[in-house]
Amino acid sequence: MGFLLDWLHFCCSSRRKIYYLPRRYKFMSRIDKHISSFRRWLPKKPMRLDKETLPDLEENDCYTAPFSQQRIHHFIIHNKDTFFNNATRSRIIHHILQRIKYEEGKNKIGLNRLLTNGSYEAAFPLHEGSYRSKNSIRTHGAVNHRHLLYECWASWGVWYKYQPLDLVRRYFGEKIGLYFAWLGWYTGMLFPAAFIGLFVFLYGVITLDHCQVSKEVCQATDIIMCPVCDKYCPFMRLSDSCVYAKVTHLFDNGATVFFAVFMAVWATVFLEFWKRRRAVIAYDWDLIDWEEEEEEIRPQFEAKYSKKERMNPISGKPEPYQAFADKCSRLIVSASGIFFMICVVIAAVFGIVIYRVVTVSTFAAFKWALIRNNSQVATTGTAVCINFCIIMLLNVLYEKVALLLTNLEQPRTESEWENSFTLKMFLFQFVNLNSSTFYIAFFLGRFTGHPGAYLRLINRWRLEECHPSGCLIDLCMQMGIIMVLKQTWNNFMELGYPLIQNWWTRRKVRQEHGPERRISFPQWEKDYNLQPMNAYGLFDEYLEMILQFGFTTIFVAAFPLAPLLALLNNIIEIRLDAYKFVTQWRRPLASRAKDIGIWYGILEGIGILSVITNAFVIAITSDFIPRLVYAYKYGPCAGQGEAGQKCMVGYVNASLSVFRISDFENRSEPESDGSEFSGTPLKYCRYRDYREPPHSLVPYGYTLQFWHVLAARLAFIIVFEHLVFCIKHLISYLIPDLPKDLRDRMRREKYLIQEMMYEAELERLQKERKERKKNGKAHHNEWP
Template sequence: MCIDGKKRIDYILVYKKSSPLVEKRVTFERNLRAEGLMLEKEPSLTNTDIMFVKIHAPWDTLCKYAEQMNIRMPFRFMSNIHNSWLPRNPMKLDKEALPDLEETDCYTAPFSRARMHHFTINNRHTFFSNSTRSRIVHHVLQRTKYEDGKSKMGINRLLGNGTYEAAFPPHEGGYKSRHPIKTHGAQNHRHLLYERWARWGMWYKYQPLDLIRRYFGEKIGLYFAWLGWYTGMLIPAALVGLLVFLYGFLTMDTSQVSKEICETINLFSTVFLEFWKRRRAELTYDWDLIDWEEEEENLRPQFEAKYSRLERVNPISGKPEPFQPFTDKLSRLMVSVSGIFFMISLVLTAVFAVVVFRLIAMEKFASFDWEFVKKNWQFATSGTGVCINFMIIMSLNVVYEKVAYLLTNLEHPRTESEWENSFALKMFLFQFVNLNSSTFYIAFFLGRFAGRPGKYNKLFNRWRLEECHPSGCLIDLCLQMGVIMVLKQIWNNFMELGYPLLQNWWSRRKIKQTEREERTRGGQNVENKVQLPQWDKDWNLQPMNAHGLVDEYLEMVLQFGFTTIFVAAFPLAPLLALLNNIIEIRLDAYKFVTQWRRPMPARATDIGIWYGILEGIGVLAVITNAFVIAITSDYIPRFVYAFRYGPCVDKEYHHEKCLQGYMNSSLSVFDMGVRWNVSEEQSRYCRYRDYRASPWSPVPYDFTLQFWHVLAARLAFIIVFEHLVFGIKSFIAYLIPDMPKSLCDRMRREKYLMQEMMYEAELEHLQKERKKNGRRYHHEWP
């Protein structure tokens, strides 16, 4: 039996010849053949200890399991009623460039062998897509026994105990061709994805989501759909932020217009999430996920091994299975939560260490010999503090990943999806606190407890607490966010592309060295190159990371938080995020198509736990920006001065005139007790930013009435701002329905056609039965 060249290879299993677990492997493969799969073995050309098991699913087996898995397949083409008169959009891909995506214009129904003639089967070899074929084979692999027993089944357990080294669907071929795709067409879907998606020249084009979904599955397709949608929604926010930045830079003034414009970006998260729900509804319909429910997942091998002696009846399947007692689950959860709080306290300790460093650096830079540094000691302190903080952040991220992995395994989650959600939540909490704790310190604590001249507060009675720059704390906050955001994006992009490239280069180098040695021993000409089969090439690629899409989502969700939480202080954040994401999409595309083994095509209806995290970030963004505008910026003090203490009180308001004298009003007087010259009385006094009484008042250095007015106005602004924005967010969510009306009509139309198809099939069945019974009656009549 020869599979390659004649029959399609749907899955690859890899094992070592030296593995002692031969009996389990033999039993497993014998049971796979009994399930209808075809297997063939072939040794590796690059490693003598590696053996490949190539798996092919015949037509009858595919039909059998497609019916069991309730897979929806096309049965009727849609009528195209949306002919547009608009000119061709240069961002879209030509239909001619994606010739294999005609099935997206079809109505679909759950596959049934009894009604097979109703489905659009032009070619049996292409009726089931590659991702569907791989998913069916994976379904069989997960449910085939390797030993006699209730739970002795599944490829995951065999991978865990070392019976097999790897299991993956193969790539369809090479991703490059000697001939141009425009003249000779695409060799395969992988080549098409590379040319129309992963190449850098496609950065301004829309992503071919249907082709991505066909090749990698719905779960990865939804990730790239979400990433593309998020990137597109960043465009208006980036334009507004850029205008705000340019206005502030050109005017060199703390005009309130810029801050008021910044407030509009706070609604970005709500609009993004609401429109994403609509886009997600369209994709789930087009990809036949509307009525799909996640299958009952298999238990994790670690869970079964731990609780194999404790059983109860599964309420869904009705079969006995291991379970985790509530007391054990609660105790493990408490240990995990304690570990989370310990790591968060470690983050706060690191932030405190950075604060101490800034205090020491402040003294050193203020007395520096170089006049330029001495003059700009505050910027020098902030800049070095940010760089030190960034190095600590990246170092602790490595520790967090290991701790999160350990704590998640300690909880013993029941299924893989529970494990992934628990791990994702821990990673987000760790890295969010790690990334933003120093930013929160600068925004809300820096300079708040420094004291006043003559009574400065000191840390450990040694270092005077740091104050904000004379222009305000927003400068420090902007510098902190800008440096961390830029450096983190550069580092992440380098690691995402550079690390797989180096690993694959090293693998190819070892392969060439092995081939050279074998040709030398065999007396062959060095020029004769051995063409490696596709499964051997895939084996030498990097596997998709063990955390699945957790790392990909985590990077973007953290960026989303950076983009929304402190946007009032750093309006360029959406622009930087937009530029990064344009690169990120092509980096991820290049990585999936060229550097990684093909992942198992998995199904999903949404982005999972990340949607709830994004909603939480949106709520936090409103609260944080309210505090930034009210406390960190000078918006409220200027407002109070203009309407209560300025020259425009009880007069017509004019922005520029009403703020005359504001700077003098915001400065208090301190008596230094030293008179340098009798004729210069002013030399004994200095000014500092605060609202305190003068030294000659009845209560020297006490807070003035203006201080309490500003404080009351700040608290009132926070309350009004939050209620107003939350009200607008709720109103926007109400105005934007989760599902477009046109999609509802298409769903009703498909339901009607399905009922019609079922009626016709039943009628045809009854007619056949009548004819059959009639012939029998005629034959039996004497």
């Protein structure tokens, strides 16, 4: 290790950038910088960690700065062998091994090459020992930091307590520490969102018996609805959809608009306060002055463009250079690949649409009465399950394509590579996961035409219609099933799969060496038998949470219970990830980061998209606007400026149009004539739309109420979006990115550091002058 320190000092003195490992080290001057977060934890509070079990990780009352050989006299060095901690030493070694030549040749460079060609099976830092101990941590203390992390963080018994982020950062590095800090902050912010969402749902439950619309649907035994598919679908009473009308009211009620506005504001508050929280963490972890320029160039980039160099305008040093034409051509090819994969997603959605329009007739002719009478629900449920399987299959393909395209671009640094790969994978997964949801929310039942003039797919299949109770029940089912299945599958793959793999590995080891050799294994062999961390680092962890954030905000107006499901999942997710990092995975290489990277921009984009989608869900998918127009324009209270359940009397009848059965097309005419309802063949049936009756001057033309509803929908979208965006920008303006006390501390520290540096340099110069005078006088006295 002494050689590595000498090598580090040489690189610093030769002005070579090695800021892959720039830890802030202690200056000799001390101040009261801040109180450690561990010292603020009070054991009497139930959510706090026990202070006795957490050691002071390092002194926090010292100025810090990037290490430099030229200023080594400013640093406190008690022991040269322990000056750099374990994580920094691992980064130094990894930096060397990535760039050292192992054989003469253009591409014979670096550890990654040796791993790729199979010369080595694995390369990883070691854990500090076992995470278990026979003795209690309260009586005998922690054996090592890994044992301490397991007891106070990864154990399921402390699921309700705060995370020891400083200890996580020390053991796994700042990048992983920031992920768990963000995850904990996101989970904590979900509490108010989950509470309000649950309140909206309970409000629907409480007001269910007083809902005039669901009452009219349940009592409408004399209203016969037209078939929802060709041939096999029968006529049905509107009262048969009573259960679905009640379920729709649970999610689509008077509190829905308030909740949509609240969630849009919540997303902004969450992001703004996370910036403040991140600033505090960055200050505590000495990440404020760490910049992306301190990153080293990727070895692959160096090997590819080593013959082309130019002077860095900032550092003035020669470095590999990628020509603009080469970069543009690679980006064009990458963008074309992204567009092609998005087209594949759209094609998959088109296949799901065809499945829905074909199978609804199949289920309508099914032998089992339960499925036959609920053909639309059965179609939606099976389509969602098939869609989920397609999503999981395409994800495997997307990962390989995104990796290929990102490597084709040849990003300069690791952060650029991660950002490029992250953006591609997010676009793929987001479109893949939400495309069917967008179809159900905004296209299902919107362009079907009307009885007698249905619009058809490829002039053959009649487009799927909404349920008589509306399309919102289909959207709720889509979101609920996908969200539950996705989170269940992710949790299994994160914990269940590594557990099974590690159990199988231990079983093979016992068979090969016998159980008595298990104790004598060195630490490297024990860690080798664990599962390696994902090749893309924290990408999968972030992606899972970001997609969940999208589900929680984008269509929350249709599914108010989404924040509650997300909260319950995340409470488990934090401890599951902690258990996985501490016990099931090899120790990842510690790396630095000052924030969550490109994910923050993605979160802001999702927040903006959520405002737009929720406005359209309320205006188009739900019946909020039609009910509002009826209450103020066409209902019993029209012109009185009142609103309430009494003003909704007759709404169901006003929202249904009349169709003459003899006007059916031959291919749409149902097999049944409807005589089972009244004993005689039916002459008319009803359907959801605002159209003129068949005996009017313009048969089946749009009524005036349709245009009023359309105008109200457009007006609501404009007003809702502008109002919410104004509130979001106002909140962003009012909440500063840095807390005032932190800003003052940073300014004070900067001022004191300048004063200290000036005094230290002045003291050094005075000392050198005195030594020169002393040496000169001694030399004069020795002259004969």
